[in-house]
Amino acid sequence: MNCPEAKNKLPDLLQNSLDAAESARLREHLQSCPACWQEWQELHETWSRLGLLPEEQPGPELRRDFYRMLEAERREAAAAGRRPWRERLLAWLPDLRRLQPAMQLAAAVLVVAVGFGAGLFIGRNDRAAAEKIERLSSEVGRLQQQTSLSLLSQPSATARLQGITLAAQNPEPGIELRRKLLMVLDGDPSVNVRLQAVDALYLYAGDPEVRAALSASLARQTAPQVQVALIDLLVAFREKQAASALKKLMADEKILPEVKQRARAGVDLIL
Amino acid sequence: MNIYKKIALVVVFLFLALPALRGEEAAERVAVPFSDPGKAGRLEVSLINGAITVIGYEGKEVIVESKAQAQVVTPAAPEKPSSKYPGMKRLAAAGGGLRVDEAGNVMKITSPPWKGDTSLAIRVPLNTSLELHTVNGGDIRVENVSGEIDASHVNGDIVIARGSGAVAAHTVNGKVVASFSRLDGKKPLSLVTFNGDVDLTLPAAAKANLKMSINNEGEIYSDFELAVQTENVRSVEDERYRHGRYRLNIEKTVVAALNGGGQEITLNTFNGDILLRKAK
Structure with a gap:
């Protein structure tokens, strides 16, 4: 070696x-x-x-900000159909750093610290260091994603809930995380976890692949709570492709009347 | 992972085909230890027909009690002639009862989709984690278990009392009632129902971030002073111009911090109220 x-x-x-x-x-x-x-x-x-180091705890303002943002995002998605959301998230980035579980934070800080030092040493000019930091900051997002992914694979439902909370706060949610969230929405045994996944997927309003997958997922949902939440999400996205999925739901005799009513209202709003 | 490699396998079959005591409840009782009693075990129960009651106690074994009811086929209660295949007699297959498997500190109790009520009363070590599923035949009740709880029901209530507060509970037709004298604050708490109230009691000093959603007619009631951050997402559907109706949808989602924030709490119901109580 x-x-x-x-x-x-x-x-x-x-x-x-x-x-x-x-x-x-x-x-x-x-x-x-x-x-x-x-x-x-x-x-x-x-x-x-x-x-x-003492374990960092996310402050209440962070959650408040997150839900404010989510709310704004829902309204905007509903109003404009689609809009870039990435800038918002990036603007939000400094706060997010405080969210890692202690070890994750420690690993991230360590990587950044070592990289920073190495960058200064090797690069000896600002640009190289800046590049290094850029790379390492995406590393933080990646580590955070790894943590979410590993929590989402736990047998405990509350651990998976935690994984989704963390995923929703990732400044740079990668492809793997997106795929995992969609998998969770389709196949997680816990309704609580699936419902939470719908919330997290609001952040992918601009992603056509996610929107298509959500329409397809509607037919596979069995819990009325998740059906309603998913209908609301598709309506907020003004996802026109979802109309046929909603109509199919309205024709399905196994679906509860309240859910059908929601789907009917949704079709009108989308088209 | 090593635990899982060293598989200590204990398989216990509980046959519910008891001597015929028609109309009377016969109780079957079995005690099964976890393979590594020094560590917190996990109990998974999956029923179709039957209530599940789990109570934590100061002991090492899982004690399962089941009440077999009249539906069990026994020699003294001859099977009616099969109407599905006239002239033929149905054989009562053995193993109509419960199955308990234990491997690597995970205990699984399953019941075949049997006609009878397979309600269970289970006592577990205090720190056991639980995963409980049933569909019909009574409520899910958990008391004094400090491990994580994952409970799902379809037609019935879920009632959880005393524990760490790491709970994911969901039912479709029924209430979800939970009360905690303390919250450990580490894992999320999520209570979800479609038709029914969500009723949560927390200690006065509980630190939590609450997200509460109701639909339709429901209301949110609270003993706590909440710092409410978002409320009443309204959407108006004005379709009068095309001979439709005018409807104001009020989907209420309240996000609030309790005592400065802490444990993540999600409360969600479609037809029902949310009640947030302060422990007395």
Whole structure:
């Protein structure tokens, strides 16, 4: 193993995410290379100190802001059909950082800190450092996405609810997260979790693929609560493609009358 | 993951085909330990017909009691001639009862879609996590269990008392009632119903972020002073110009922080009220 390779793997070693063979090779390299050993020591120390930081809790204003934004987004989606939402989210970014569970935050801070240092050292000019930070900040989003994805795969419904809350706050929700949220909406055994997923999917108003998937998902929903929430979402998006899915719902005898009524009102609003 | 590799398998069959005591309830009782009693176990119960009552107690084993009712086919209660296939007699297959499997600290209790009532009264160690499903035949009740609770019902109430507050509960036709003397604040709490009230009691000092949604005729009542942040999303459907009607939809979603905010709480009903009570 050479030095750059080893340095790349140090964070994995910290998190214990290497397999036994790789871990052994890395340790072997560390024994033989003073430079890498030094870096490992520093990383390890930073990491342990991070563990001593008090756990960050999201403040109430964050949630308030989120729902304000969600509300505004719903209204706008309803009024204009579609509009870019990304800018809003990005403007919101500084607040979001405080939301990570402690370890996630620690990992993110560590990556940023190490990267920042490395950027200054290697780049020795602002531009290179800025690029580095840019890259690392997207890394934060990616880590946050990883956390959401792993929470969403837990057997516990409350953990999955937590995963969705976190997903809804991701500044840069990636493709994987989008796919997972749609999977959750279609197949999660818990109605509570599916309902929460509908809320999170409001943030994808501008994504035609999501809108198409939502229309298709309507026919697969069995819980009336989720049916209603999904109808409201499609209506808020003014998704014209959804009209046929809504009409199908109205013709289905298994569907509750209240839901049919909602679908009927929805068709009128969409078309 | 190691736990799952070391599979300690305990399979217990509870046969409910008891000697015929028509009209009388016969109770079957079985105690099953978790394979690693030192760690918090998980109990999954899936019924079609039957109430589920789970109570936490200071013990290590899961104790299951089931009341078999008259529907069970026994030699003394001869099966009526099959009307589906005239002239033929239906055989009562063995295993009409309950099945309890335990592996890797996860215990599963299932019941085949049997005609009879398979209501269960279960006692579990205090920190057990629960996943409970039923469709008909009574309520789901959970008391004094500090693990996470995931309960889903279709035709019946869900009642949860004393616990950590990490709950996902959902029913279609029924109330969801929950009361907590403390909230651990870590995991979300979500109570959802379609036809029925959502009734939540929290300690006076509970820190929470509330999101409450009602539709149709429902109202929200609260003992707490809430810092309400959004309210009453109105949409107007004015279709009079094309011989339609005029309707004002008021979908009420209230987002509010309780004592500065904390645990995520979602309360949602379509036809019903939301009641937020302060524990006395």
